[in-house]
Amino acid sequence: MTSDSDDALSWDGDDGDSPTPTAPSPAERKSVAPADATLPEGWNAVGKGSGAVGRPVPEESDDADADADADADDTETPGLSTAMLLILGVVGGIYLLYSVGWVVGGLRLKPLANFFVIDAMFLPWFVLAVAAPLLWFLASWVLTRGKAGWIRVSALLLGVVLLVPWPFVTVGAIGL
Template identity: 65%
Template sequence: MNSDSDDALSWDGDEGSARGEPVRKKPARTPSGSAATASSERPADDPTLPEGWNAVGRGSADVGRPQNEDEDERPALSTGMLLTLGVIGGVYLLYSIGWVVGGMRLKPLANLIVADAMYVPWFVLAVAAPALWFLAVWVLTRARAGWIRVALLLLGVVLLVPWPFVTVGVIGS
């Protein structure tokens, strides 16, 4: 058995690819002896592409991707915007924790006035409100200017303060 180490790294028909030339496969022969093409309507050398496809240079990231005019390339968020979103997101997370702590401390007093069936849904909504506000602002201001997004997030910081936690605190009265 005679083996060459270069044979293990190549396939039949790879001759042109090492030199950077396109590899053209020979058409397969049918039993009648005529050359068969990949598509019966057009020859294999036809450069036309199906509708919606874009021909680009070899080595490009867009090779074989369908062309889509609707696709809008949004620029990445700046470092300042990412930092601002992270800080405000952290404040909203602390607000959710504050609503949990404050709401649990307020529950015995609230049970004197309302039943659990009324208190629990509003408690859950109060805990989820900061996350819902952040998500709503993120989705609804996607195509807007960055200052609008920041302004709406700061408005949420003012509106969603966990007042049961602020007034009673962790220790309570």
Template identity: 65%
Template sequence: MTSDSDEALSWDGDDGAESTLRAPKGSANEAPGSGVRSHDAALPDGWNAVGRGSEGVGHVEAGDGVDAPDGEEAAPLGAALLLTLGVVGGVYLLYSIGWVVGGLRLKPLANLIVADAMYVPWFILAVAAPALWFLAVWVLTRGRAGWTRIALLLVGVVLLVPWPFVTVGVIGS
């Protein structure tokens, strides 16, 4: 029976296990005084490496690799928040459809006043506005409280109403 601590990392009869775990003597990746590679290992604050080669292990800086502000990870969304986001997202999708239908109904009337070159870009922007609002709120409120995200989405529900569809409708007057 061997007392090698790396035995747990190999199978019985695996001849190449030790060569993969140990660097050649004198190599650059070898921790001083041991036969174990240090690689570029790093531990988060509060964790300490022990054993052979532990002096070559560094610590991760607070905030490295974390997208949330203040070094905290973003909390997962709750069920109520996900349900509300789905409903408001569906309303925004219906708003986009309403802008398409209402805008196409107003196009003949708008052609009496403005040219297509002026009407089409604003029509496209009006159709894309609900999706752009949803995306902007999603990105800009990341890492904040859920109620701020919901409040801003509800402000968009009020501001982005497809008025041509509401006033004229599908059939028109």
């Protein structure tokens, strides 16, 4: 037994003359089909290279349109960034607090409002005021789909400024 440091890097009987395996070229990868290229009905292949499962292997061609169509099927819409998710969470939490503020502030103003309007006039506007933050959030989310991120953030922050529950801010929760 030798104590040569190269012994740790080889197997018994390995003479070192065998060729090193190399990765197949892109052309070879296109022409090689998986052994089991079909899936049971109702199953979907996922992961890298799953677009070729269940499809015929494309022939080598110089047609750039066919390659572009095959690549277009595999593209996905990018997800939201971490910063956008954080902004949506914070602004969504603020809107939830605004809805609670409208409930508390509106209920505090109800006795005063009964001097001026009947309940049939007060109740629809009260419900709309409570639902306004949720409606603003959904409207800004849907209407800014496909736009730049700063436009979506601007619409959400505009709602934070416009939908402040003033009855709660001015009167507060005194006496609850």
